[in-house]
Amino acid sequence: xxxxxxxxxxxxxxxxxxxxxxxxxxxxxxxxxxxxxxxxxxxxxxxxxxxxxxxxxxxxxxxxxxxxxxxxxxxxxxxxxxxxxxxxxxxxxxxxxxxxxxxxxxxxxxxxxxxxxxxxxxxxxxxxxxxxxxxxxxxxxxxxxxxxxxxxxxxxxxxxxxxxxxxxxxxxxxxxxxxxxxxxxxxxxxxxxxxxxxxxxxxxxxxxxxxxxxxxxxxxxxxxxxxxxxxxxxxxxxxxxxxxxxxxxxxxxxxxxxxxxxxxxxxxxxxxxxxxxxxxxxxxxxxxxxxxxxxxxxxxxxxxxxxxxxxxxxxxxxx
Amino acid sequence: xxxxxxxxxxxxxxxxxxxxxxxxxxxxxxxxxxxxxxxxxxxxxxxxxxxxxxxxxxxxxxxxxxxxxxxxxxxxxxxxxxxxxxxxxxxxxxxxxxxxxxxxxxxxxxxxxxxxxxxxxxxxxxxxxxxxxxxxxxxxxxxxxxxxxxxxxxxxxxxxxxxxxxxxxxxxxxxxxxxxxxxxxxxxxxxxxxxxxx
Numbered sequence: 265x266x267x268x269x270x271x272x273x274x275x276x277x278x279x280x281x282x283x284x285x286x287x288x289x290x291x292x293x294x295x296x297x298x299x300x301x302x303x304x305x306x307x308x309x310x311x312x313x314x315x316x317x318x319x320x321x322x323x324x325x326x327x328x329x330x331x332x333x334x335x336x337x338x339x340x341x342x343x344x345x346x347x348x349x350x351x352x353x354x355x356x357x358x359x360x361x362x363x364x365x366x367x368x369x370x371x372x373x374x375x376x377x378x379x380x381x382x383x384x385x386x387x388x389x390x391x392x393x394x395x396x397x398x399x400x401x402x403x404x405x406x407x408x409x410x411x412x413x414x415x416x417x418x419x420x421x422x423x424x425x426x427x428x429x430x431x432x433x434x435x436x437x438x439x440x441x442x443x444x445x446x447x448x449x450x451x452x453x454x455x456x457x458x459x460x461x462x463x464x465x466x467x468x469x470x471x472x473x474x475x476x477x478x479x480x481x482x483x484x485x486x487x488x489x490x491x492x493x494x495x496x497x498x499x500x501x502x503x504x505x506x507x508x509x510x511x512x513x514x515x516x517x518x519x520x521x522x523x524x525x526x527x528x529x530x531x532x533x534x535x536x537x538x539x540x541x542x543x544x545x546x547x548x549x550x551x552x553x554x555x556x557x558x559x560x561x562x563x564x565x566x567x568x569x570x571x572x573x574x575x576x577x578x579x580x581x582x583x
Numbered sequence: 584x585x586x587x588x589x590x591x592x593x594x595x596x597x598x599x600x601x602x603x604x605x606x607x608x609x610x611x612x613x614x615x616x617x618x619x620x621x622x623x624x625x626x627x628x629x630x631x632x633x634x635x636x637x638x639x640x641x642x643x644x645x646x647x648x649x650x651x652x653x654x655x656x657x658x659x660x661x662x663x664x665x666x667x668x669x670x671x672x673x674x675x676x677x678x679x680x681x682x683x684x685x686x687x688x689x690x691x692x693x694x695x696x697x698x699x700x701x702x703x704x705x706x707x708x709x710x711x712x713x714x715x716x717x718x719x720x721x722x723x724x725x726x727x728x729x730x731x732x733x734x735x736x737x738x739x740x741x742x743x744x745x746x747x748x749x750x751x752x753x754x755x756x757x758x759x760x761x762x763x764x765x766x767x768x769x770x771x772x773x774x775x776x777x778x779x780x781x
Contacts, residue, residue, distance in 0.1 A: 307727075307751055307752050307753055307754040308747070308748055308751055308753055308754075309753060309754070309755045310702070310704065310726070310728050310732070310747075310753035310755055311666070311691055311695060311702050311733070311744060311747060312662055312663070312666055312688070312691070312702060312704065312706070312726070312728070312755070313726050313753065313755025313757065314691065314755070315687055315688045315690070315691025315692070315694075316662075316684055316687060316688055316755075316757065316759075316773040317687065317757070317773055317774060317775055318683045318684065318687060318772045318773060318774060320774060320776045322683045322772065323683075323760070323772045323773070323774040323776065326682075326683055326760060326771050326772035327719065327760055327772075329717075329718045329719055329762040329763070329764065340776065477714050477716060477719045477720075477721060477760075478721060478758075478760065479721075479758065479774075479776070480713045480714060480721065480723070480758070481713070481714045481721070
């Protein structure tokens with residue numbers, strides 16, 4: 265009887281063990297076929313390395329060490345610079361600050377950079393030469409810029425000497441709003457309840473040179489896209505704001521574009537944000553474009569006051 | 584005595600493999616959980632390729648936190664220790680790192696832990712300061728690691744997490760930014776955006 269069951273048990277054991285071997289063989293790397301001599305694969309990344317990587321926008325934003333300034337960025341806009349025709353002048357070549365050292369083989373070009381690839385293509389198509397492109401971009405509302413650029417024939421090595429390498433950091437505060445108010449909110453003063461407060465940004469330059477300590481240091485320009493102002497739980501303005509001028513404005517008039525009237529005394533926060541389109545040379549051979557928003561908050565005392573003074577003096581200083 | 588005929592060499596090899604697999608499975612105990620370092624087999628010594636100054640340090644040598652590169656190396660040592668133990672709250676992480684890189688690595692540790700895996704590696708670093716001014720610095724580096732660094736946290740057996748290969752050494756080309764706050768440096772962010780390969 266035992267001899268009759270042995271062949272069946274032996275067959276079952278063989279099937280089970282064969283399955284185990286099959287599973288084990290799947291877990292082992294396949295041997296290369298003879299003559300399979302493709303290029304060696306790049307070693308992969310590790311979980312540790314992958315885990316370290318931030319979104320590009322976060323990396324850009326993290327470059328600011330000033331805790332009073334908040335920065336957000338949505339990351340680099342791909343292909344946001346398009347070529348326009350023109351011969352780069354000798355002066356521009358001499359003043360060239362960014363990108364690859366022109367001693368690397370290549371050619372001079374002009375690039376029109378805008379907020380994104382579609383916009384850059386549209387602008388470059390409509391203004392295909394440097395003269396018309398610069399005239400178009402001179403209008404700040406178009407939020408674009410034309411830059412000279414050395415296009416290398418071949419990608420240069422990573423450690424190539426970069427002209428204009430960032431050797432200083434110009435500071436983020438120049439790119440954040442600087443709050444001005446009437447009545448003035450700063451030391452010893454405050455704005456007034458039930459009285460129109462004018463709000464404006466004291467730094468009004470639409471275009472500024474910029475140097476950032478990221479991506480090995482980048483230099484270029486920043487184009488102001490918009491300001492936003494927020495207080496008392498609401499956004500009340502999306503502009504630079506008009507500077508109060510006692511020679512031109514009546515004291516009790518509200519601001520034509522950026523103003524707020526507080527109803528209750530207390531300490532309030534006015535948070536100003538400024539969004540820039542940053543266009544910079546990034547070593548070794550890129551021009552990159554990304555938006556960047558910088559915000560600062562200002563502590564504003566709001567006072568109740570008996571208006572015993574003339575209205576003009578009340579605008580300047582509460583009693 | 585009857586002898587079994589018809590059992591080939593492959594059959595005997597299959598038997599050995601099958602019995603070994605059964606024994607290993609029987610030795611695992613309890614639900615998947617992070618085990619302490621002493622319960623997991625140590626790395627084979629032949630994978631250690633780091634220069635002495637970058638070798639995994641078991642000493643308690645204090646790190647000069649005013650020294651940028653010292654903090655940079657200490658950060659990656661802290662990351663190695665945290666990944667090896669599967670502990671996203673390893674105290675050295677916050678001592679040498681800040682957000683967003685701190686939160687990013689902590690999330691990665693948790694992701695591996697959910698799969699029951701730890702990574703025990705020893706990175707070879709070759710940092711190059713590409714920019715430093717005031718309280719900001721940027722370092723270019725190629726983090727190289729050996730093969731076979733992913734382990735099952737319970738059994739200690741080699742096991743790769745989803746999307747990773749356990750049979751190849753690793754390379755990560757990074758730009759890493761650091762900030763100085765209160766006199767001490769902190770590693771704060773990393774990118775591989777446009778970074779040329781190692």
